[in-house]
Amino acid sequence: MRKLGAMAATGAVLALALAAWTRQPPPPAQGGGTISGKVKFTGTKPVMPKIDMSEEPKCKAKYQGVPTDETVVVNANGTLANVFVYVKSGLPASYAAPAPAGPVTLDQDGCRYHPHVLGIQVGQALAIKNSDGILHNIKAKAKANRPFNISQPSVMTSNKTFDKPEVMVALECNVHGWMHAWLGVLPHPFFGVSGADGSFTLKGLPPGTYTIEALHEKYGTQTATVTVAGSETKTADFSFAGK
Amino acid sequence: MTERALLLRVTLVVAAGTVPLPAPRSLAAQDTTAGKRVYVKWCAGCHGDGGAGDGPAAAYMLPRPRNFTGGLYKIRTTASGQLPTDADLLRAIDEGLPGSAMPGWKGRLSQAERRDVMAYIKTFSSFFADTSQHVVPLKFSSPPGGGTGAAALKVGRQFYDSIGCRKCHGDQGRGDGPSAPTLKDDADFPIFAADLHQNWRFRGGGAVEDIYRRLRTGLDGTPMPSFADLIDQKFLTDEELWRLAQYVRSLGPAAPPDVRDVVHAPQIAGTVPVSPDDSMWARAARYWFPLVGQGIHKSRWFAPAVSGVWVQAVHDGRTLALRVSWDDRTESPDTAWLRFERRILETVAGDDSALPSHGAEPWPDQLAVQFPRRLPEGSGGMERPYFLMGGANDPVYQWRWTSSPRRALAGLARGIERFDTLPGAPAGQATYDHGEWRLVLTRALATPDTANEVQLEAGRAIPMAFFAWDGSSGEHGSRMAVSTWYFLALDRPTPPGVFISPVLAMLVTLTLGLVVVRRAQRRGARHIS
Numbered sequence: 001m002r003k004l005g006a007m008a009a010t011g012a013v014l015a016l017a018l019a020a021w022t023r024q025p026p027p028p029a030q031g032g033g034t035i036s037g038k039v040k041f042t043g044t045k046p047v048m049p050k051i052d053m054s055e056e057p058k059c060k061a062k063y064q065g066v067p068t069d070e071t072v073v074v075n076a077n078g079t080l081a082n083v084f085v086y087v088k089s090g091l092p093a094s095y096a097a098p099a100p101a102g103p104v105t106l107d108q109d110g111c112r113y114h115p116h117v118l119g120i121q122v123g124q125a126l127a128i129k130n131s132d133g134i135l136h137n138i139k140a141k142a143k144a145n146r147p148f149n150i151s152q153p154s155v156m157t158s159n160k161t162f163d164k165p166e167v168m169v170a171l172e173c174n175v176h177g178w179m180h181a182w183l184g185v186l187p188h189p190f191f192g193v194s195g196a197d198g199s200f201t202l203k204g205l206p207p208g209t210y211t212i213e214a215l216h217e218k219y220g221t222q223t224a225t226v227t228v229a230g231s232e233t234k235t236a237d238f239s240f241a242g243k
Numbered sequence: 244m245t246e247r248a249l250l251l252r253v254t255l256v257v258a259a260g261t262v263p264l265p266a267p268r269s270l271a272a273q274d275t276t277a278g279k280r281v282y283v284k285w286c287a288g289c290h291g292d293g294g295a296g297d298g299p300a301a302a303y304m305l306p307r308p309r310n311f312t313g314g315l316y317k318i319r320t321t322a323s324g325q326l327p328t329d330a331d332l333l334r335a336i337d338e339g340l341p342g343s344a345m346p347g348w349k350g351r352l353s354q355a356e357r358r359d360v361m362a363y364i365k366t367f368s369s370f371f372a373d374t375s376q377h378v379v380p381l382k383f384s385s386p387p388g389g390g391t392g393a394a395a396l397k398v399g400r401q402f403y404d405s406i407g408c409r410k411c412h413g414d415q416g417r418g419d420g421p422s423a424p425t426l427k428d429d430a431d432f433p434i435f436a437a438d439l440h441q442n443w444r445f446r447g448g449g450a451v452e453d454i455y456r457r458l459r460t461g462l463d464g465t466p467m468p469s470f471a472d473l474i475d476q477k478f479l480t481d482e483e484l485w486r487l488a489q490y491v492r493s494l495g496p497a498a499p500p501d502v503r504d505v506v507h508a509p510q511i512a513g514t515v516p517v518s519p520d521d522s523m524w525a526r527a528a529r530y531w532f533p534l535v536g537q538g539i540h541k542s543r544w545f546a547p548a549v550s551g552v553w554v555q556a557v558h559d560g561r562t563l564a565l566r567v568s569w570d571d572r573t574e575s576p577d578t579a580w581l582r583f584e585r586r587i588l589e590t591v592a593g594d595d596s597a598l599p600s601h602g603a604e605p606w607p608d609q610l611a612v613q614f615p616r617r618l619p620e621g622s623g624g625m626e627r628p629y630f631l632m633g634g635a636n637d638p639v640y641q642w643r644w645t646s647s648p649r650r651a652l653a654g655l656a657r658g659i660e661r662f663d664t665l666p667g668a669p670a671g672q673a674t675y676d677h678g679e680w681r682l683v684l685t686r687a688l689a690t691p692d693t694a695n696e697v698q699l700e701a702g703r704a705i706p707m708a709f710f711a712w713d714g715s716s717g718e719h720g721s722r723m724a725v726s727t728w729y730f731l732a733l734d735r736p737t738p739p740g741v742f743i744s745p746v747l748a749m750l751v752t753l754t755l756g757l758v759v760v761r762r763a764q765r766r767g768a769r770h771i772s
Contacts (some may be wrong), residue, residue: 142324149465153407156476174426175466177422
């Protein structure tokens with residue numbers, strides 16, 4: 001009798017394990033195409049307003065000089081940071097990418113969001129972290145998704161997910177009117193953000209012809225059409241002009 | 244109408260006998276057809292034909308009418324970002340949203356009409372048709388007892404500070420916190436942090452249960468977040484959140500203020516208090532007078548910042564002291580609020596008058612108290628000058644106080660445009676304290692200029708009206724908050740006879756009674772002997 005029970009238990013465990021294994025997302029496409037490039041900036045670099053953090057001494061103390069607004073960040077090499085670059089169209093209709101298990105983290109540190117621009121997949125957790133230990137509220141002004149507005153008065157992390165693709169969801173803190181972040185929610189993993197050298201990389205693309213969009217919160221969007229085959233790397237550069 | 248129409252149609256179809264019964268149309272579809280008629284007639288003027296909150300009247304309002312297209316609602320029983328329940332929507336329709344232009348429709352529309360229009364409003368947002376949306380009302384606990392006790396309020400105050408309420412609502416809760424001048428709603432319109440002392444103007448109701456619910460759900464589309472996660476994250480307990488709600492409730496009066504017509508000024512011994520913070524004011528009765536936007540003369544103003552004034556008055560037989568207190572988020576002019584003021588002026592349309600746009604300027608705060616020049620006489624009864632600052636030939640006597648320069652003047656107003664100062668100004672002392680102005684104006688009851696300056700006679704009904712301006716909301720000139728005529732009555736001291744006569748009467752009664760008893764006793768004694 002006992003033996004039978006043990007066997008049943010083992011069987012159940014095995015069945016569960018099997019079920020878990022079969023539900024695992026397929027491993028990321030090995031190789032695949034790559035699209036990379038740089039986002040250049042031309043024209044006059046705008047002067048970003050200074051942020052007065054005197055109401056929040058804890059945040060103010062985290063800066064040596066006076067922090068400035070992050071709407072336009074031009075890198076030392078003349079490239080533009082914080083540009084969201086993603087595959088807007090071109091993926092086969094059957095393409096399905098399960099959400100990665102790990103979260104994407106948005107940190108509130110020094111009364112600023114880190115990163116300022118970020119991407120996430122539908123269903124993937126967004127871990128919203130308060131490293132400042134002072135009151136922040138996090139409002140997601142989503143339109144396609146349902147919005148939310150929650151408070152974090154101390155060091156803590158809250159998790160949120162998004163059900164539908166949406167580029168971009170505006171995130172803001174109303175306690176600190178200068179705090180803004182932009183979140184791109186996509187049904188696939190082919191997105192990136194131009195960094196401190198202005199470059200971005202989209203990896204593991206299935207062969208095909210894609211519309212790539214580069215989006216900047218102030219300067220709007222630009223698109224490029226890129227065809228990739230096999231595991232080749234194609235270049236797509238963008239250029240935004242200061243106004 | 245719907246049920247009867249449906250029945251009629253069914254009857255007809257059945258009677259015809261030849262056509263098969265059509266698939267019954269869902270009741271919801273029927274509702275929205277009737278609801279649309281109600282909506283077009285009663286709602287579209289503010290909320291717009293397409294429900295985007297952009298009807299012809301919308302531009303004059305602050306807060307703006309709800310935009311239904313996003314399915315985003317302030318007052319819900321659901322979690323942050325979730326759709327409201329039907330009951331939530333019906334409550335807003337039935338009761339209205341206090342402190343905004345939205346009236347309650349319970350007495351004006353039938354229950355069926357209110358249900359139908361609710362169903363129609365839901366059609367403006369695709370979220371309501373999205374079956375993946377879970378509309379689940381939260382389960383709310385009941386308030387723990389002792390909510391008005393000092394211990395409970397102390398806990399509530401601790402969390403008021405520790406979860407940062409003061410950042411927007413201010414140290415004393417009048418919506419004057421450091422972040423308040425930067426606030427905007429999801430449509431980028433300027434929005435005020437609620438004045439927690441005026442709970443009767445809370446959109447979702449001012450009861451402690453309402454406040455607790457708003458803390459759990461937040462007010463979607465506004466900067467007010469949900470604090471529900473803090474319970475899950477063990478930052479505070481449900482009971483502590485109740486304590487916070489009870490503390491917030493304690494800031495407002497026990498009941499919404501009654502509007503009484505007459506301010507009674509008792510006569511006091513000694514001299515009248517001239518300081519706004521004299522302890523005597525704590526014992527004097529307070530009278531609430533609501534103010535509304537000046538919508539008669541150009542340039543009109545439909546978004547007054549001062550919702551009303553509290554008035555107290557005493558006199559000492561020679562001098563009147565009038566204390567006017569009102570909530571105002573700013574001690575204007577305040578440069579920290581200049582950008583907010585600009586956003587208000589950009590948001591709220593004045594009217595169609597082509598006034599030059601002054602833009603945001605550092606206007607002062609102002610308050611005016613208005614009287615007729617002379618008390619109404621004779622059988623004419625209560626003939627009073629035009630309430631809105633008199634007219635060219637029928638001026639009114641006014642006291643005008645400004646925060647900058649800090650002074651009080653007396654003068655004659657001949658309409659909104661013209662004010663001629665008189666030499667005899669009232670004495671004015673004002674305190675600004677955490678979002679509240681407290682102003683005491685004093686003047687002799689009798690003055691030499693009896694032609695122009697009202698003579699404040701005891702025992703008479705003295706007409707009185709109020710006007711207020713918040714400079715940091717762009718208010719100046721005709722852009723102001725106004726009241727109608729009310730009355731001031733200076734009570735006469737009670738004559739000593741009032742106190743002595745009852746005692747005398749009692750003594751006489753007692754003596755007479757004793758005499759009667761004595762006589763009866765004597766008579767009785769004689770009979771026995």
